[in-house]
Amino acid sequence: MIAGAWVCLLAPLAGAIAITIAGGRISRRTAGWISTLTTFVAFAGAVVAFVGLWAADPSDREQVSTAYTWLAAGDFQVQVQILLDTLSSTMMLVVSGVGGLIVWYSMGYMAGDDEERRYFAYMSLFVFAMLLLVQSGNFLLLLAGWGLVGLASYLLIGFWHQRPEAVAAAKKAFVMNAIGDATLALGLVLLIWQTGTLEFAGVFQQAGSLSTTMVNLVALGLLGGAVAKSAQIPLHTWLPDAMEGPTPVSALIHAATMVTAGVYLLVRASPIFEAAPDVQHLAAILGAITLLVAGAVALVQWDIKRVIAYSTMSQIGYMFLAAGIGAYGYAIFHLVTHAFFKALLFMSAGVVIHHLDGEQDIRKMGGLRKVMPRTHIAFLAGALALAGIPIFSGFWSKDGIMAAAFASNDALGAVLYAAGLVGALLTGLYTFRLYFTVFRGEPSEFVQEHAHEGNGEGPRSMLVPVGVLAVLATIGGLVVIPGVWEPFLDWIDQTAEPLVTATVTEDYGTSAIAVALALIGFLVARRAFSSGRQLVTNPAVWRVLEHKLYFDELYDALFYRPAAALSQTLRRNVEEPVVARSLDEIGSGTIQVGGEVARAQSGLLRTYALAVALAVSVLVIVFVAVR
Amino acid sequence: MDGPDVGWYLIVAAVLFGIGALGVMLRRSPLIVLLSLEIMLNAANLTLVAFARQQGSLDGQIFALAVMAVAAAEVAIGLGLIVAMARRHVPLDVDQARALRG
Numbered sequence: 001m002i003a004g005a006w007v008c009l010l011a012p013l014a015g016a017i018a019i020t021i022a023g024g025r026i027s028r029r030t031a032g033w034i035s036t037l038t039t040f041v042a043f044a045g046a047v048v049a050f051v052g053l054w055a056a057d058p059s060d061r062e063q064v065s066t067a068y069t070w071l072a073a074g075d076f077q078v079q080v081q082i083l084l085d086t087l088s089s090t091m092m093l094v095v096s097g098v099g100g101l102i103v104w105y106s107m108g109y110m111a112g113d114d115e116e117r118r119y120f121a122y123m124s125l126f127v128f129a130m131l132l133l134v135q136s137g138n139f140l141l142l143l144a145g146w147g148l149v150g151l152a153s154y155l156l157i158g159f160w161h162q163r164p165e166a167v168a169a170a171k172k173a174f175v176m177n178a179i180g181d182a183t184l185a186l187g188l189v190l191l192i193w194q195t196g197t198l199e200f201a202g203v204f205q206q207a208g209s210l211s212t213t214m215v216n217l218v219a220l221g222l223l224g225g226a227v228a229k230s231a232q233i234p235l236h237t238w239l240p241d242a243m244e245g246p247t248p249v250s251a252l253i254h255a256a257t258m259v260t261a262g263v264y265l266l267v268r269a270s271p272i273f274e275a276a277p278d279v280q281h282l283a284a285i286l287g288a289i290t291l292l293v294a295g296a297v298a299l300v301q302w303d304i305k306r307v308i309a310y311s312t313m314s315q316i317g318y319m320f321l322a323a324g325i326g327a328y329g330y331a332i333f334h335l336v337t338h339a340f341f342k343a344l345l346f347m348s349a350g351v352v353i354h355h356l357d358g359e360q361d362i363r364k365m366g367g368l369r370k371v372m373p374r375t376h377i378a379f380l381a382g383a384l385a386l387a388g389i390p391i392f393s394g395f396w397s398k399d400g401i402m403a404a405a406f407a408s409n410d411a412l413g414a415v416l417y418a419a420g421l422v423g424a425l426l427t428g429l430y431t432f433r434l435y436f437t438v439f440r441g442e443p444s445e446f447v448q449e450h451a452h453e454g455n456g457e458g459p460r461s462m463l464v465p466v467g468v469l470a471v472l473a474t475i476g477g478l479v480v481i482p483g484v485w486e487p488f489l490d491w492i493d494q495t496a497e498p499l500v501t502a503t504v505t506e507d508y509g510t511s512a513i514a515v516a517l518a519l520i521g522f523l524v525a526r527r528a529f530s531s532g533r534q535l536v537t538n539p540a541v542w543r544v545l546e547h548k549l550y551f552d553e554l555y556d557a558l559f560y561r562p563a564a565a566l567s568q569t570l571r572r573n574v575e576e577p578v579v580a581r582s583l584d585e586i587g588s589g590t591i592q593v594g595g596e597v598a599r600a601q602s603g604l605l606r607t608y609a610l611a612v613a614l615a616v617s618v619l620v621i622v623f624v625a626v627r
Numbered sequence: 628m629d630g631p632d633v634g635w636y637l638i639v640a641a642v643l644f645g646i647g648a649l650g651v652m653l654r655r656s657p658l659i660v661l662l663s664l665e666i667m668l669n670a671a672n673l674t675l676v677a678f679a680r681q682q683g684s685l686d687g688q689i690f691a692l693a694v695m696a697v698a699a700a701e702v703a704i705g706l707g708l709i710v711a712m713a714r715r716h717v718p719l720d721v722d723q724a725r726a727l728r729g
Contacts, residue, residue, distance in 0.1 A: 601727070601728055602725065602728050603724075603725030603726065603727045603728030604721075604722060604725055604728075605660070605721040605722075605724070605725075606651070606652050606653070606655070606721060606722065609648075609651045609652050610652050613648055613652065
């Protein structure tokens with residue numbers, strides 16, 4: 001079973017290398033197949049590992065496999081090792097499974113692009129990096145995976161490098177992520193200093209015995225990394241811009257897998273966060289703020305992908321909330337169901353965008369239900385799951401998170417609970433605003449133009465993955481039915497014991513309220529849509545939301561402008577007068593000295609001989625005198 | 628050991644070297660300068676051989692042979708240059724051949 005895990009890790013890497021080395025010698029289609037098949041091989045490996053782990057004795061469900069020692073500095077050693085436990089096997093299944101479907105979908109979506117091979121090499125690289133992140137057995141390999149997914153994300157956001165917005169978005173994502181990477185790395189340095197190891201087991205054993213300050217600092221470092229990677233406030237501004245990348249990239253990296261890495265880290269490092277409860281609560285609070293802010297901003301966006309991107313931030317906010325109060329099982333459960341329904345939403349949106357020749361503005365869309373009935377059903381399944389309507393997957397996971405907040409029984413829990421419920425209302429509003437605007441009503445002029453000569457609903461390679469995800473988004477949540485059976489939670493609990501567990505009554509009570517709120521959201525959205533109004537009518541509020549609460553402007557004023565002003569000042573006062581001038585003067589000075597020295601070269605042979613003779617005589621005298 | 632003391636050889640060598648050096652520095656004909664150079668080389672050879680004899684080792688003598696070989700090569704080139712200068716009617720005066728001044 002551990003062999004399955006290694007296959008899972010290395011197959012996508014082999015795919016990336018194969019596509020890179022083969023270069024132009026293989027057709028674009030072959031590159032796509034290599035990428036897709038290696039990802040599915042990884043999925044097969046993950047299944048083997050999962051089944052093996054399932055069959056193993058519960059006491060034996062934490063297996064470390066070491067390939068070799070990577071670094072050794074005295075007693076401090078880092079091995080290339082993977083950890084196979086219930087948490088990592090779940091993540092492996094999600095990453096390789098959803099990843100495989102999305103890469104397959106890409107073959108249809110990207111068909112005809114000039115640089116498909118490069119695209120598929122990047123995709124395989126990303127899948128490898130993400131698997132490295134979730135399978136790593138120590139923090140250093142995790143950090144390596146962490147950095148590599150950031151790199152792959154950068155490369156893929158900027159994939160269409162002819163577009164300046166895409167390049168700018170890629171840089172923004174990279175810089176924001178680098179901040180998180182830096183704090184994560186600093187946290188790890190503290191861990192090396194304090195515990196002398198980076199292996200999960202060793203660190204977690206000593207987490208309780210660290211001083212409060214130290215463990216708080218370490219937890220803050222980890223949280224900083226998680227916040228940046230998962231696009232939580234205050235490091236969230238890169239995610240909406242990242243929608244400049246191809247849609248399958250948004251589905252894979254910026255919805256299903258990479259952005260949830262922060263949640264994985266919070267759960268994986270739960271012993272550290274439990275030793276630093278304040279930081280853990282901070283994670284929950286940041287999650288709650290993000291879920292509200294992102295949900296509100298999603299109400300006013302016009303770009304179909306940006307709406308879904310804000311929804312992603314909002315849903316990850318729920319996961320942070322869950323991980324912050326210690327409901328680890330539900331955090332991962334929501335991560336999994338979110339991977340299903342959000343990838344589904346992105347891919348359905350991708351089908352729409354593909355059909356409309358790249359148009360993303362929902363004002364030009366409308367009535368697509370009649371034109372694209374199958375896509376409509378898939379999108380509707382995703383929307384219902386996102387809004388948390390019963391039996392759809394999001395219902396089981398999101399309500400569980402809110403019930404856990406309620407069950408934590410303190411002031412913070414109550415606030416988080418309220419935030420979660422408001423978030424549920426917002427989710428219903430923005431989801432169905434999108435749904436009604438895009439799919440209901442009469443087909444708009446723009447849609448009618450494209451209805452006949454358009455691409456239809458896309459090739460089979462796009463529709464099959466969408467169909468599979470639609471099924472998963474619908475029934476994927478049935479692995480946890482509170483009070484009836486909860487195999488998923490039991491599975492995750494073996495790695496991260498939850499701090500709070502809601503009773504069955506709390507669970508269903510919360511669900512009743514949340515579903516009612518989601519339905520209110522649905523009805524309000526339908527009402528607004530049928531009367532042609534927007535959900536946010538106050539122009540001042542609209543403006544604030546449209547500017548995403550002025551975060552970009554704030555960062556511009558706080559960081560970019562002072563830095564730019566400082567650079568300008570330095571250029572005027574240091575670079576130009578000191579550095580540039582000194583270079584000129586060194587040059588002219590050398591020429592002058594050279595001119596003076598050249599006079600000694602008279603061309604008179606006898607003078608040279610005299611000089612040599614004199615010099616030798618001086619040397620002789622000196623030698624003799626010194627002796 | 629037979630023969631005069633090594634000091635005498637050194638005196639002769641020093642005198643020869645001085646003559647050669649003065650010749651290089653004072654004479655303007657390249658031919659004479661070349662001859663003077665040979666005298667200086669031979670002064671050096673003399674000291675090498677003298678010390679070789681004093682030490683009872685052959686190293687100095689072999690070195691002197693090497694110097695002679697080099698000197699012969701140098702004379703060949705030097706004389707060749709002088710002949711070439713004469714053919715082109717370049718004045719045979721080292722003070723006038725100063726095209727390489729800086």
